[in-house]
Amino acid sequence: MARDGAIQFAEMTSVEQLSPGLTNEQQPGRYRLRQGDGDRLFDWNHGPQGVKPHCFSPREVLWSEQGEPLRFQPRLPAQAPIALVGVRACDLAALSIQDKHFLHADAPDPHYRQRREQLLLIGVDCAHSAETCFCVSTGDGPALDGGYDIGISELDEGFLLWPGSDKGQTITDRLALQPADDRQLESMLRISTQAAEEQQRSLPQPAELRRLYRRLEHSHWQDVADRCLACGNCTAVCPTCFCYDTGHEMSLDGENAQMVRQWDSCFSAGHSYMAGLLVRANVLQRYRQWLTHKLAGWQEQQGRTGCTGCGRCISWCPVGIDLTQEAAAILREGSVDV
Amino acid sequence: MNRQKPKLAVHKFSSCDGCQLALLNLGEPLLQLPDLVDIVHFAEAGPCESDAEVDISLVEGSISTPEDVRRIRQVRENSRFLVALGVCATYGGLQALANFNDRDAWMSAIYPQPQRIDILPTSKGVSDYVKVDLQLQGCPVNSAQVLNALRDLLSGMKPSVAIQSVCLECKRNGVACVLVSKGEPCMGPVTLAGCGALCPANGRGCYGCYGPSELVNDASLAHRFEALGLDPQAVTRRFRFIANNAAAFKAAGDRLEGDPHER
Numbered sequence: 001m002a003r004d005g006a007i008q009f010a011e012m013t014s015v016e017q018l019s020p021g022l023t024n025e026q027q028p029g030r031y032r033l034r035q036g037d038g039d040r041l042f043d044w045n046h047g048p049q050g051v052k053p054h055c056f057s058p059r060e061v062l063w064s065e066q067g068e069p070l071r072f073q074p075r076l077p078a079q080a081p082i083a084l085v086g087v088r089a090c091d092l093a094a095l096s097i098q099d100k101h102f103l104h105a106d107a108p109d110p111h112y113r114q115r116r117e118q119l120l121l122i123g124v125d126c127a128h129s130a131e132t133c134f135c136v137s138t139g140d141g142p143a144l145d146g147g148y149d150i151g152i153s154e155l156d157e158g159f160l161l162w163p164g165s166d167k168g169q170t171i172t173d174r175l176a177l178q179p180a181d182d183r184q185l186e187s188m189l190r191i192s193t194q195a196a197e198e199q200q201r202s203l204p205q206p207a208e209l210r211r212l213y214r215r216l217e218h219s220h221w222q223d224v225a226d227r228c229l230a231c232g233n234c235t236a237v238c239p240t241c242f243c244y245d246t247g248h249e250m251s252l253d254g255e256n257a258q259m260v261r262q263w264d265s266c267f268s269a270g271h272s273y274m275a276g277l278l279v280r281a282n283v284l285q286r287y288r289q290w291l292t293h294k295l296a297g298w299q300e301q302q303g304r305t306g307c308t309g310c311g312r313c314i315s316w317c318p319v320g321i322d323l324t325q326e327a328a329a330i331l332r333e334g335s336v337d338v
Numbered sequence: 339m340n341r342q343k344p345k346l347a348v349h350k351f352s353s354c355d356g357c358q359l360a361l362l363n364l365g366e367p368l369l370q371l372p373d374l375v376d377i378v379h380f381a382e383a384g385p386c387e388s389d390a391e392v393d394i395s396l397v398e399g400s401i402s403t404p405e406d407v408r409r410i411r412q413v414r415e416n417s418r419f420l421v422a423l424g425v426c427a428t429y430g431g432l433q434a435l436a437n438f439n440d441r442d443a444w445m446s447a448i449y450p451q452p453q454r455i456d457i458l459p460t461s462k463g464v465s466d467y468v469k470v471d472l473q474l475q476g477c478p479v480n481s482a483q484v485l486n487a488l489r490d491l492l493s494g495m496k497p498s499v500a501i502q503s504v505c506l507e508c509k510r511n512g513v514a515c516v517l518v519s520k521g522e523p524c525m526g527p528v529t530l531a532g533c534g535a536l537c538p539a540n541g542r543g544c545y546g547c548y549g550p551s552e553l554v555n556d557a558s559l560a561h562r563f564e565a566l567g568l569d570p571q572a573v574t575r576r577f578r579f580i581a582n583n584a585a586a587f588k589a590a591g592d593r594l595e596g597d598p599h600e601r
Contacts, residue, residue, distance in 0.1 A: 004513065004519065008514065029562070048514050048515065049512070058509070058511070059510050226557075228555065228558070229528060231526065232505055233515065236509030247498065250489050250490070250493065251489075252374070253374065254374075264506075267502075270502070283553055286553075317518075318524070
């Protein structure tokens with residue numbers, strides 16, 4: 001629903017809160033909601049956050065400690081079941097990357113799991129692409145491709161709806177649904193094909209992106225550093241970024257303490273501070289770390305790039321830095337590999 | 339448990355008292371504080387023993403008069419740890435704007451007998467005069483941050499202050515960027531975190547009261563502000579505001595003022 005000038009996941013009590021006719025304009029460094037006269041519910045793309053904050057919490061207590069001798073108490077979140085309505089293909093792809101990192105690693109993260117298991121995901125095919133979208137080039141959208149419990153495609157005459165999981169099936173089984181006819185199925189295909197054709201941006205292919213590591217001395221890094229604010233907005237809105245920091249917080253009387261984890265960013269000083277040495281001390285090094293890791297390093301670590309083409313890092317960058325353009329400029333023909 | 343409680347003093351210099359008020363506004367934790375420390379000097383709250391030797395001194399206000407200089411040296415001598423509290427104590431505060439102007443001319447224009455006023459030619463932060471052990475930023479300070487720092491000091495730990503931009507706090511709090519979604523000229527990207535992104539959470543742009551974050555790309559943000567419709571003077575004033583005397587903001591202000599078209 002719309003909140004503070006952007007689409008955000010928030011608790012809903014009626015379908016009107018889905019804001020019929022609402023669309024979004026997204027450009028580098030600019031996001032605006034527009035109220036159209038139609039009554040379609042999902043013509044917007046997305047807001048500043050995907051599913052990430054609902055599984056990987058921006059800030060949470062991991063455990064508390066007290067007493068003498070010291071006792072440690074795990075503090076798992078008491079998460080009530082929630083349904084997220086209107087999740088897009090790019091964000092479901094991002095969620096599966098986060099699942100891989102937090103759940104399918106050697107040490108699964110119990111806090112993430114607790115939240116993740118309570119999610120019911122209602123996915124929606126994108127009917128339009130924002131100017132900053134490029135999920136076609138990363139292979140992650142705009143039509144749903146798994147990872148949801150129930151899928152929706154919004155036609156002018158109503159909704160096509162189908163189960164994507166056993167959990168979703170138990171719900172759709174209880175709904176009085178009409179079977180879709182061929183014409184409706186064609187409309188559904190046409191809508192997402194049209195959304196795909198609207199995309200103006202694209203990311204180079206993974207094999208090409210791996211060459212970023214051979215362009216570490218390219219002069220274009222400084223060109224980006226001249227514009228980059230090192231504020232970390234790109235990492236905070238990225239649906240796949242998973243870096244966090246932990247720290248102790250003590251009660252004022254000193255009797256209790258808790259270990260708190262919160263989102264961090266590779267644009268923060270603490271991220272590369274080791275034993276008295278700030279490894280990445282300037283903006284160039286931090287942007288280069290982010291881009292090379294996201295687009296190349298992840299391929300070795302996670303089996304794919306860390307980008308699902310949602311374009312948030314472009315829209316929500318205060319100065320509108322565009323990773324598709326920066327990556328392309330650094331990889332451009334004519335510049336030399338080292 | 340016969341050990342004496344550590345002694346705490348709260349000193350005021352050239353300031354509006356807002357940071358002291360932030361402490362007094364703490365509520366319940368304020369009542370807990372006397373169990374942990376012996377508050378020997380906090381004139382605004384009652385105790386008044388300004389020359390006492392203490393373990394921790396919290397200092398509010400900038401150094402703006404010869405008397406301030408004498409007093410801050412005395413406070414330093416009397417204190418084991420000296421914590422500068424708020425933007426006046428850390429950077430000289432709003433009153434440091436006078437550093438960029440002709441003080442004598444202003445004084446003559448405002449006061450009937452300016453010769454009776456004894457002030458320094460500049461207003462500066464405490465660390466320009468004495469060693470400061472910890473700087474807590476803000477106008478006013480975030481009192482929760484002050485308590486955390488006190489707790490760490492009492493436990494013999496080095497207080498940790500996150501070195502990152504307001505933007506990260508803002509995003510952690512689930513606030514949609516006001517610069518991107520509303521076109522507000524927000525200083526968050528170049529401002530140090532710690533306030534909890536208070537202004538953006540209320541739909542306003544950050545005005546930079548915590549002073550510069552670690553890496554300040556003022557040219558790029560200034561360029562963006564101009565694109566949002568601010569004239570060069572208004573852009574300069576964003577940097578030359580409450581934390582105007584902080585090195586990175588001062589340099590930014592100088593650059594912007596000097597040559598508004600050279601960027």
